[in-house]
Amino acid sequence: MSKRNFYEQVYAVTRRIPKGKVTSYGRIANMLGAPNAARAVGYALRALKDKQNDPTYDDVPWQRVVNSQGRISIANRDFGAQLQAELLRNEGVPVSEDLQINLDNYLWSGLHWFEIDDILQKTKNSDNV
DNA sequence: ACAGTGACAACAT
DNA sequence: TATGTTGCCACTG
Known part of the structure; x- marks a missing residue:
């Protein structure tokens, strides 16, 4: 399909974020070897909105991704920020009223190199996920 | 092929 | 601390 590997890689990593933790x-982007592709990651997650009817992506916990400051994106505020905050709270992640999360306590430690390698392999030139 | 866009991030005022 | 600016990358008409 039209989806590129990068999307799948982002989704794959996001799926590994444990319940009760968040990352940025x-x-x-760093995990995927593209340290400057933060915006592209946001773009990929935003695209999930157009895939809501696709069961393939139902299990992507997009709410566990916030910005580098541990804060839910402002641009998202008007339509999805509150939902994201609610989903996180339901998972046991405290979110302040100004949509801030304490990264000292809830930041995901991330994947190990071999786990990332596994993702890169599985997402290589395939429409299958 | 090319210019525009966005759920970012770092830096500058 | 709070805005504004600039660089990035992948995706879209």
């Missing part, structure tokens, strides 16, 4: 767009 930039950190995901």
Whole structure:
């Protein structure tokens, strides 16, 4: 299909974020070897909105990705920020009223190199996921 | 092929 | 601390 590997890689990493933890767009980009692709990561997650009817992506916990400051994106505020905050709270992640999360306590430690390698292999030139 | 866009991030005022 | 600016990358008409 039209989807590129990068999307799948982002989704794959996001799926590994454990319940009760969060990470940032930039950190995901870093894990995928594209340290400057934070915006692209956000773009990929935003695209999930157009895939809501696709069961393939129902299990992507997009709410566990916030910006580098541990804050839910402002641009998202008007339509999805509150939902994201609610989903996180339901998972046991405290979110302040100004949409801030304490990264000292809830930041995901990330994947190990071999786990990332596994993702890169599985997402290589395939429409299958 | 090319210019525009966005759920980012770092730096500058 | 709070805005504004600039660089990035992948995706889209």
